[in-house]
Amino acid sequence: MNAQYDAVVVGAGFGGMGAAIQLNRLGYDNLLILERESDLGGTWHVNRYPGLAVDIPSATYSYSFEPNPHWSRLFAPGAELKRYAEHVADKYRLRRYMRFGSVVTGAVWDEANAHWTVSLAEGGPVTAKYLLTATGFLSQPKKPDIAGIDTFGGKVIHTTAWDDEYDLAGKRVAVIGTGATAVQLIPEIAKIARELTVYQRTPIWVSPKLDFPVPKAVRRAFAAVPFTQRAARLTGTALLELMMVSGVLHYRQLPMANRLGKLWCQAHLRRQVRDPRLRAELTPRYSFGCKRPTFSNEYYPAFTKDHVHLETTSIAKIDETGIETADGGRREIDVLVLATGFDLWEANFPAIEIIGRDGRNLGKWWRKNRFQAYEGVAIPKFPNFISLNSPYSYSGLSYFTTIETQMRHMDRLFGAMRRRGATEFEVTREANDAFLDRMTERLGDSIFTLGNCAPANSYYFNPHGEATLLRPSSTLNAIKEAGSFPLEDYTFA
Known part of the structure; x- marks a missing residue:
């Protein structure tokens, strides 16, 4: 057949x-x-x-x-x-x-x-x-295995199924997760939520994000002379290869590349977070590169805002109105955002x-x-x-x-x-x-x-x-x- x-x-x-x-x-x-x-x-x-x-x-x-x-x-x-x-x-x-x-x-x-x-x-x-x-x-998408999560009576949003019509303004929001998605999302929620609590299991290495609008003149040059964009692509790839790939996969041969990546991220954290206790909580305990690092200029400053709280104690359970941690602490919330990644x-x-x-x-x-x-x-x-x-x-x-x-x-x-x-x-x-x-x-x-x-x-x-x-x-x-x-x-x- x-x-x-x-x-x-x-x-x-x-x-x-x-x-x-x-x-x-x-x-x-x-x-x-x-x-x-x-x-x-x-x-x-x-x-x-x-x-x-x-x-x-x-x-x-x-x-x-x-x-x-x-x-x-x-x-x-x-x-x-x-x-x-x-x-x-x-x-x-x-x-x-x-x-x-x-x-x-x-x-x-x-x-x-x-x-x-x-x-x-x-x-x-x-x-x-x-x-x-x-x-x-x-x-x-991965849903966290937390006792009582299905009993929560407020709004639940997984980052892969974002509800564009739901307004977070003035709400008490909890975010579970601090991976690459959360690094992008948390600063945006911090701008509008009345209160934001981030539940962190594992910190993430974050480096400065050298981001900027691409000038129209550059875009025209890329379109008219494609070689210029290929050169930009090659430069970006080479830098990422050196710091991220070589320093991770070829650590034995190039330990300095890994060390440079770690120092770059640590310096970024020191510049943006003055509180030594908060800085310690945001510092990974694992070697640079064991988990994919990411880039952001807004992630760390979000935690310095008065209405944003970082919670590092593990979650014991979730009930109809809030989250309880293993040390007995409790926080009432309106919205539960799951930035818990993928299975x-x-x-x-x-x-x-x-x-x-x-x-x-x-x-x-x-x-x-x-x-x-x-x-x-x-x-x-x-x-x-x-x-x-x-x-x-x-x-x-x-x-x-x-x-x-x-x-x-x-x-x-x-x-x-x-x-x-x-x-x-x-x-x-x-x-x-x-x-x-x-x-x-x-x-x-x-x-x-x-x-x-x-x-x-x-x-x-x-x-x-x-x-x-x-x-x-x-x-x-x-x-x-x-x-x-x-x-x-x-x-x-």
């Missing part, structure tokens, strides 16, 4: 769109992109909380082959990322492939017909020769049930045999399958580096398959094992192994305590290997 589609892509965020663009370049046009949300854009469609912005320079957070010269700020607000996603979809004619409101429940490899059968929550299944999952790393490992690796050759269940296999994926994209016993959010796949600080590295891998892989007159590919167990051993060995040089990461509560670490999300190599190395991996690492049929 012939498959209905050349390929099914799960997810219409930047990863899924990048995969579709690459498939088009390879000559595949009979595609289906399934998206559970009502529109494209992934996290930039779902998230719309106040203060939302990209947390690295905008010039680096975009496809290198589709630069946007019109960013209004160095760190563009979320609405501009959404518009950029729409621009990409329109320019590359990707909407014709997209089916929104389509919740994928699972996929099974059909050995007899050599294709994938993809099941949907509503409607019949679809079949495709190739399956690509681009469900994102941060796509499954990364349990609900997202993989995001759907995927059954490969010989009935292998990917989720169960990962949890029993360690999280692993050859070059961050392929898994043995899963033919014609590309996983775009996998262990060891995230390279660099910009998600677009990861996306384009995977697109480059696809180009080499599908090109080799076509030259051989084949229609199937599968990575060998030997190649996968060798890659896993190499990544594990390289992690021995990282802050994850050599630093103090236990207090970080970082999503970088899987349930086994292994830091298998980031690829422990330079960005240049990841790009190079994506275009030169041994073709013998795959079997073709």
